[in-house]
Amino acid sequence: MTTQPGQRLVFLDVRGVQEEATVTAVGEDPLPVGSHLRSRSLTLEYVDGTPNEVLHLSPELGRSAGYDALDNEILAGLRLSRLCGSYPYPSCVSRLLGYEAHGEHPFALLAPYRGEPVGSTGGRILPTEKSAFQRSLLAGVRWVSAAGIAHRALSPFNVHWDGMSAQITGFSDATIAGAPRAVVGVPPWQAPEQRPGQVNGAVTDKDDVWAAGRLIYYVSTGRDLVRGDQVCDEPDLAHLLGGIFGPIGERPSVRELLDRLNLADPVPRLAVPDTDLRQWRAEFLRLRACKHPHTVDRDKPSAPSGTTPKPSEPPRRRRRLWR
Amino acid sequence: MAVTTVLHQASYSWQRTRSGTAFGPVRSTLAAPELQRVHRRIEHWLRTSPSGSPGLSHFYGNFDRDAVFVRRVQPRGGRSAISHLLVGPSALLTPRLALELRDWQWLPTQGEHLAPLEIRALDQYRVSLDAEAHSPEALARLTPLLSHVLATGEGVVELPPSDYAYSLLWGLQAILDGLAFDLSRRTRWKLTFETYDDRPALPSGSGVFVRFRTGAKEPASHPVYASVADQLVATYTHRSAAVRAGADPDPHPSGAHMPSPVPVRPSPASVTSKLITCPICASTVDWADPALYRYDPLMGSYAELTIPATASDTQRAQMMRTAFVRCVDPEEPGSAHYLPLAYGQYGAPAVYGFIGATKSGKTHLLTAMIGQMEKHGLGFGLRHRPLTLAGHKSLIDEQVSPFLNKSQVIEQTRLGTVGLVDVLLIRDGEGEARPIALFDVAGGDLLEIEAARKFLDVVDGLIFVVNAAELGQDELGDRTFNTVLELLEGSGRLAEVSAAVVLCKADLLRFDDPVTLWMRQEDRVLDAQASLNESADVYAYLRARDADAWTRPYREGRKATLHVASATGSDIVVDKTFVRGVRPCRVLNPLISLMAMTGVLTSPEARKIGI
Numbered sequence: 027m028t029t030q031p032g033q034r035l036v037f038l039d040v041r042g043v044q045e046e047a048t049v050t051a052v053g054e055d056p057l058p059v060g061s062h063l064r065s066r067s068l069t070l071e072y073v074d075g076t077p078n079e080v081l082h083l084s085p086e087l088g089r090s091a092g093y094d095a096l097d098n099e100i101l102a103g104l105r106l107s108r109l110c111g112s113y114p115y116p117s118c119v120s121r122l123l124g125y126e127a128h129g130e131h132p133f134a135l136l137a138p139y140r141g142e143p144v145g146s147t148g149g150r151i152l153p154t155e156k157s158a159f160q161r162s163l164l165a166g167v168r169w170v171s172a173a174g175i176a177h178r179a180l181s182p183f184n185v186h187w188d189g190m191s192a193q194i195t196g197f198s199d200a201t202i203a204g205a206p207r208a209v210v211g212v213p214p215w216q217a218p219e220q221r222p223g224q225v226n227g228a229v230t231d232k233d234d235v236w237a238a239g240r241l242i243y244y245v246s247t248g249r250d251l252v253r254g255d256q257v258c259d260e261p262d263l264a265h266l267l268g269g270i271f272g273p274i275g276e277r278p279s280v281r282e283l284l285d286r287l288n289l290a291d292p293v294p295r296l297a298v299p300d301t302d303l304r305q306w307r308a309e310f311l312r313l314r315a316c317k318h319p320h321t322v323d324r325d326k327p328s329a330p331s332g333t334t335p336k337p338s339e340p341p342r343r344r345r346r347l348w349r
Numbered sequence: 350m351a352v353t354t355v356l357h358q359a360s361y362s363w364q365r366t367r368s369g370t371a372f373g374p375v376r377s378t379l380a381a382p383e384l385q386r387v388h389r390r391i392e393h394w395l396r397t398s399p400s401g402s403p404g405l406s407h408f409y410g411n412f413d414r415d416a417v418f419v420r421r422v423q424p425r426g427g428r429s430a431i432s433h434l435l436v437g438p439s440a441l442l443t444p445r446l447a448l449e450l451r452d453w454q455w456l457p458t459q460g461e462h463l464a465p466l467e468i469r470a471l472d473q474y475r476v477s478l479d480a481e482a483h484s485p486e487a488l489a490r491l492t493p494l495l496s497h498v499l500a501t502g503e504g505v506v507e508l509p510p511s512d513y514a515y516s517l518l519w520g521l522q523a524i525l526d527g528l529a530f531d532l533s534r535r536t537r538w539k540l541t542f543e544t545y546d547d548r549p550a551l552p553s554g555s556g557v558f559v560r561f562r563t564g565a566k567e568p569a570s571h572p573v574y575a576s577v578a579d580q581l582v583a584t585y586t587h588r589s590a591a592v593r594a595g596a597d598p599d600p601h602p603s604g605a606h607m608p609s610p611v612p613v614r615p616s617p618a619s620v621t622s623k624l625i626t627c628p629i630c631a632s633t634v635d636w637a638d639p640a641l642y643r644y645d646p647l648m649g650s651y652a653e654l655t656i657p658a659t660a661s662d663t664q665r666a667q668m669m670r671t672a673f674v675r676c677v678d679p680e681e682p683g684s685a686h687y688l689p690l691a692y693g694q695y696g697a698p699a700v701y702g703f704i705g706a707t708k709s710g711k712t713h714l715l716t717a718m719i720g721q722m723e724k725h726g727l728g729f730g731l732r733h734r735p736l737t738l739a740g741h742k743s744l745i746d747e748q749v750s751p752f753l754n755k756s757q758v759i760e761q762t763r764l765g766t767v768g769l770v771d772v773l774l775i776r777d778g779e780g781e782a783r784p785i786a787l788f789d790v791a792g793g794d795l796l797e798i799e800a801a802r803k804f805l806d807v808v809d810g811l812i813f814v815v816n817a818a819e820l821g822q823d824e825l826g827d828r829t830f831n832t833v834l835e836l837l838e839g840s841g842r843l844a845e846v847s848a849a850v851v852l853c854k855a856d857l858l859r860f861d862d863p864v865t866l867w868m869r870q871e872d873r874v875l876d877a878q879a880s881l882n883e884s885a886d887v888y889a890y891l892r893a894r895d896a897d898a899w900t901r902p903y904r905e906g907r908k909a910t911l912h913v914a915s916a917t918g919s920d921i922v923v924d925k926t927f928v929r930g931v932r933p934c935r936v937l938n939p940l941i942s943l944m945a946m947t948g949v950l951t952s953p954e955a956r957k958i959g960i
């Protein structure tokens with residue numbers, strides 16, 4: 027479906043409130059954000075008259091992969107917004123403004139990306155900017171992992187640079203931590219566990235660290251990383267990137283990388299656990315313990331031992347005997 | 350009086366005492382006076398003679414209202430003897446349960462302490478002996494044994510030690526428990542037994558005591574009781590086909606299964622009758638050589654099917670494939686209903702019912718399940734094949750294919766309150782094949798209590814389908830659930846019917862925690878830990894959203910799982926078509942879980958599902 031001026035869009039904002047806006051201008055396709063989504067820049071006029079520049083993402087027609095890609099964008103946007111709560115939204119990750127996920131023509135509206143992809147001419151990073159790039163990229167990866175998701179396709183084409191800081195965009199391959207791993211991303215930015223024939227296990231918060239490290243190496247040296255031990259030849263990077271390209275078990279977390287740069291965790295400690303769900307999960311486990319007592323974890327304090335029944339009746343008179 | 354559901358245990362071995370050594374209790378969950386009382390009663394049976402067999406043997410006895418089951422080994426001579434006792438009310442610790450637990454080495458601990466055992470905790474260790482008991486060798490030995498048991502009444506029957514001891518005891522308890530009735534005492538005989546002994550001495554006791562003892566003689570059939578025994582064994586052989594193995598270890602306690610007396614003494618060769626419980630009216634239908642019917646689509650009715658004697662084998666097979674068996678509800682003699690011949694040809698199927706309000710997405714879920722099974726199989730070594738070939742083909746052509754390939758909305762075809770959708774033969778690796786039958790149960794206003802009641806008397810597992818779009822506000826759905834649960838409760842079957850609750854159309858909630866995670870997990874897996882985690886998450890989610898009625902099957906049933914699934918992947922319909930295409934998501938896991946919970950799948954992992 028083509029989006030054109032005059033068209034009315036109905037969608038939900040990130041808190042689930044329904045919004046309406048009219049398209050007043052449609053820009054060129056700013057960038058291909060992934061193989062399965064189309065993107066356009068729109069000017070929207072909200073009901074109260076405020077204009078807004080947004081990025082409009084929609085699935086390529088007739089492609090189920092497009093629906094999935096859009097879902098991933100929405101999922102990432104929603105989880106980042108929920109994590110952020112009332113705090114200022116972090117500039118180091120793209121921002122979902124609204125979405126329509128269930129209709130015939132689903133779409134997502136994002137705040138326009140900042141800067142240009144670091145892989146493009148416009149996004150080139152000067153030597154003096156390297157450290158700002160590292161800091162803001164890792165901050166972005168940290169926000170992503172704190173939101174319980176993995177981007178899975180970080181590359182010079184979806185990490186932007188505006189001369190001041192990096193921004194992670196293009197979440198069309200993102201998924202939730204704990205989902206089964208799959209072949210995702212493109213070489214040479216593809217972590218080993220995402221390559222054909224090597225996929226196994228579930229997505230963790232370390233899956234993005236490999237590509238982030240690789241990107242830092244590329245941006246800092248201008249060279250491709252062919253072997254993991256090349257890092258040792260770069261005194262500036264050896265400390266920061268140590269352990270990233272070895273076995274996944276020894277891969278540092280993004281928190282550790284931030285530590286190596288002496289940076290505080292950019293994610294405020296405001297994550298409120300869903301007490302509601304917790305409470306009901308506990309009820310489930312209580313019920314289970316009653317129904318199937320042998321399932322009670324042996325390490326946990328067991329149920330009060332008063333469950334041993336006392337003989338409740340005096341022995342009845344014996345019935346007929348054999349002999 | 351509170352009904353206890355707890356069994357006690359004790360372990361015995363040789364210990365040093367001040368006056369020497371003694372074979373005594375080491376640990377026990379019984380209070381000391383109770384343990385002493387039990388000890389006095391069973392002292393004789395705690396072990397075989399010191400020079401006796403090193404192997405495993407069991408004793409099961411009844412004392413007053415308690416039953417005691419003893420597991421005995423002495424791997425390296427008399428002094429290495431170890432015995433384990435299970436003690437509990439005879440109503441709980443039945444001979445059947447004892448035999449099922451024969452391989453279990455009890456004494457799980459809670460920390461350092463021996464724990465009383467909740468009866469349900471033992472479920473995963475129960476292993477039926479049905480198959481062994483039906484081997485020709487065991488059946489041949491069962492008749493003489495039974496004839497002596499019938500002749501002796503309450504008393505001792507001795508046989509020489511036998512490889513078939515457990516199989517014989519299994520068959521015997523099934524017959525004494527279900528078929529044979531002591532008219533003079535108006536009661537059922539209570540079986541007690543000892544699987545091996547090498548001592549002639551025997552203390553007194555009550556009930557029927559069957560003992561495998563060295564030196565005893567192999568009994569020939571008792572001259573007076575041979576024919577009754579023969580008939581009972583024959584009936585047991587038939588009926589076994591109608592009892593679903595493994596799924597519900599205790600046969601439904603009622604006189605309903607009492608067969609009418611067998612008029613003539615059947616010769617073993619003619620024992621071909623197969624009794625199947627009708628899922629529509631709960632009456633028993635003999636599937637051995639039944640009268641056949643065929644459906645005449647022009648007339649819209651069934652007509653008797655006579656296969657001409659001149660028909661070739663191929664013709665005959667073709668006609669049989671589309672044949673039906675007629676059943677008449679004894680409570681409504683005027684009306685008949687028909688089941689595909691294949692329904693009962695492979696033994697009684699595990700019967701599954703799909704419960705949900707009309708708009709719950711139940712029909713689409715069922716269609717998607719069958720479609721995915723057809724397309725991808727069930728996974729992990731499971732094989733399936735449709736048994737009602739004609740019915741299956743039309744199901745594929747008329748429902749599955751338009752749904753999956755053309756994304757068409759499927760209209761529910763109503764076949765009465767309880768409609769048979771498909772019958773499939775499931776084989777787990779090289780294990781025994783088991784048929785399963787899927788039924789669509791009309792929900793909401795279409796739920797007819799009387800028909801549902803009869804079906805629920807036969808059902809093994811239920812898939813409760815709930816609509817994510819109506820979370821917490823689905824009065825019709827709630828009513829359907831509550832009615833079904835109350836009917837099950839009324840018939841005392843609530844605990845024995847397994848349930849899978851499926852949060853269907855979960856695509857509508859796919860950005861919600863914890864639905865996201867589960868919607869992105871694989872389908873077609875059998876993983877007890879993952880199943881437990883998903884169940885806990887879905888339970889919590891439903892409770893948090895006030896969808897309390899939907900969690901009742903978990904709260905009240907014994908084995909239950911909860912799932913997220915989407916039959917279509919999206920819910921938007923234009924011109925009776927899902928415009929975004931149909932992409933089923935995680936539709937087979939609920940069915941696989943149900944097969945695990947009802948004993949169709951028997952791997953160790955499968956036994957942990959729903960617990």
Ligand SMILES: [Zn+2]
Pocket residue numbers: 627628629630631632676677678686
């Ligand atoms: Zn019937």
